[in-house]
Amino acid sequence: MFEIGEKVFVKNFGGGIITNIQEKNVNGIRKKYYEIKLMIDDICIYLPVDEKNKIRRVIEEKELEDVLKILKDFKGSLPSKCIDRYKLYKSTLEQADPKEMAKLIKCMNMNFKTKKPSNFDKNNFEKILNIFCSEICLVIRRNLKETKNFILENLKP
Numbered sequence: 001m002f003e004i005g006e007k008v009f010v011k012n013f014g015g016g017i018i019t020n021i022q023e024k025n026v027n028g029i030r031k032k033y034y035e036i037k038l039m040i041d042d043i044c045i046y047l048p049v050d051e052k053n054k055i056r057r058v059i060e061e062k063e064l065e066d067v068l069k070i071l072k073d074f075k076g077s078l079p080s081k082c083i084d085r086y087k088l089y090k091s092t093l094e095q096a097d098p099k100e101m102a103k104l105i106k107c108m109n110m111n112f113k114t115k116k117p118s119n120f121d122k123n124n125f126e127k128i129l130n131i132f133c134s135e136i137c138l139v140i141r142r143n144l145k146e147t148k149n150f151i152l153e154n155l156k157p
Contacts, residue, residue, distance in 0.1 A: 001049060002034060007058045007138040010047060011096040014134030015039050015058055021049065037132035039144050046123075058138045059098050070102040071154040082120065089124045093131065101132045103132050109155045 002008060006018050015038075020035035025048065032049040047055060059067070079085050092104045108125045111117070117125070129148065137147035 002055070002057075008034075008055050009034065009058050009096060009098075009135045010036060010038070010045065011054045012131075013040075013045060013061065013094050014131040015136075015138045016045075016134070017138070019044070039137055040130055041113065048099055056096065058135050061139055062072070063098070064136070067098050067102045068154050070099055071106055071151065072156075074103050074106045076103060076107045076110075078107050083123065085124075098132065098135060101128060105132060105151075106130055106155060118139050 002018050004018050004019075004021060007015065008018060009015050016036040016038040018034050019037050022033060022035065024028055024033050033046040034049060034055070035044055035046055037044050079088060088104065092100050103130060105125070108117075108121065108128070112121075112125070129151065130144070133144055133147045133151055136146050136151060140147060140150065142150065
């Protein structure tokens with residue numbers, strides 16, 4: 001179980017800080033919930049404590065080095081079909097693995113340099129980048145905007 005004040009990553013939502021743990025009655029069922037203040041848009045979400053597969057601790061600073069190396073050096077490509085890219089975007093967010101997100105961000109960024117991105121791809125890039133940066137900002141102790149600039153700078157070879 002996590003504690004109040006811990007920095008966590010929530011699948012599909014991003015990084016945040018646990019601000020409270022409380023019991024709530026939802027649809028007649030009483031459960032314990034984490035109240036998590038997300039770094040994206042400063043919103044709060046409630047996550048049932050028993051949904052352990054949707055939450056993890058943010059990465060350690062030592063792991064950040066590996067992630068940054070991926071952003072600089074990874075070579076890969078995106079599927080050519082839109083539906084296959086959609087599946088890749090969705091599965092990467094579901095995995096909630098920062099290394100996999102870094103690989104995808106790098107591939108998308110490289111792809112955008114050779115081919116004009118569709119609105120679909122631009123929107124997904126922004127979403128994935130924001131979710132990724134929301135975790136990294138908790139590790140490097142910067143705000144989301146500074147972290148996003150830091151990550152974009154690290155995409156350069």
